[in-house]
Amino acid sequence: MSTILTVERITAGYGAQDVLFDVSVCISYGEIVAIIGPNGAGKSTLLKVIAGIVRPRSGSILFKGIAVLGMSAQQLTARGLGWVPQEDNIFPSLTVRENLEVGSYLFRQDPRRRIDEVCDIFPQLRDRMKQSAGSLSGGQRQMLAVARGLMMHPDLLLLDEPTAGLAPNLVQMMLEKVNEIALRMGNSVLLVTQTLDALRLSSRGYLLSAGGIKYEDTTDALLSNREVRDLYFGG
């Protein structure tokens, strides 16, 4: 499998404070890769660096074979990168339909067909098109956030804890949807997670701790690693 994203020795942070140190990650076309680790490890920052939201101090990023470091989030979206942050991931004063339309902002044609496509994945959204996104429940918001991220048909989807704060039955449903997205739309998915079930969905995983990659392995190997299970998934 060829590589869609190669992150090489990224060091990044906020203000004078570094959060990531020499982090390297790669993901192939069609692959689901998980980033796991404790709170404050730098997982969300890593996704923000890849999405062009946080500018790193050093390192390089190749997306579809092109060096993209220094490109804006807008340019990266145009090149096929979708980012769904953990928080503030919808436009609350816009309706569900408007959120999806904004998600396909760069796609200058009628977005109805694409809205239909994402509603096939998240049918719960279909009846709520005119509803204000700010009035949705937590689970519906997460569905909308992921659906918005899919509207541009990204080649690589960055999902930051898509199951955070969801009820257990919704967690399973959301993970099934992520799997469905990868299978049906052929997207590669880089998934930040703190749940075992989400890790099981991936083919490989990286354990990020204190801003550095501690382990990098196949999911099975990570799951059989006692330290990983004990420290990060409660045994």
Added chain:
Amino acid sequence: MIDLLISGIIYGSIITLGAIGLTLMSDILNFFNFAYGDFFTLGAFSTLAFVSFLPDMGVFPGLSFGWSMVIAISLSILVTIAIMLLFDFVFFKRLRELGVTSLFMSLASLGVSFIIRAVINIVWGPKVRYYSTAIQISRTLPFGIHMKPDEMVILVGALILVFAVFYYLKRTRMGRAMRAVSDNKILAQASGIDNRRVIMWTWIISGVLAAVAGTFFGIEVQLSPTMGWNFLIPLFVAVIMGGVGSFWGALLGGMTIGIAEELITGMIQNTFNLMQLQANISVYKPAIAFVFVVIILLLKPYGIFGKRRG
């Protein structure tokens, strides 16, 4: 009473136009633009300049103005937008790129307001001016309403413009992008929205509203170099009352302030007149606005339709 109410509705419709421009600008550009009142003055005086320059084309039946005013407003809108974009390019864009805080942006806008007012003072002088000195007679409408034809045009014009802006924000691609940026700038950027274009369109829409509101105020009242600066108080009160960034909040705030200022000062004036007391209560209009903003800030700190900000 009904005349005071009508007067308040007309004044409120002019405040509403300015308040929508100011609320869009405050929300999307993320600072209170103290120069907005002076852009309003600039719009009014640009219209005066074009009206004086254009050949006499007569007046519309019953109105104090004719085609020359229509052409002058159109040209004034273009001039106001061009000067606003120039100030953005020279001052505000550079400050944004330097990452200065909202407070410093607002202070810079105060400097811009001094520049515009000084230029208007130099070019037109400090004295009060009028588009037309012709006396207009009020028409009697159903329900005992009295209105001058110019006031009917102002009211209908403001209504059309408010709904045009609403339609633009609600139905067009750029309008949706502006609302998305207002909600969440980072997510908007990650959705492919170009913030620079959104900022440019915010200046353009605010420029249209400032030029038209300034000209309407000039038609209804008079023109003076400090008209926009004085108008800032009701504008800010309307924006704060409705909630920064809220279109409907600006509409509600603008109309409430306009009607309240006219009704309350008018009723007090009438009472004073009945008691044969000598006092000009209209100079206390800004005090009404201040009372409103204090009450609103105590009860709803983010305004009636405002978003809680981090």
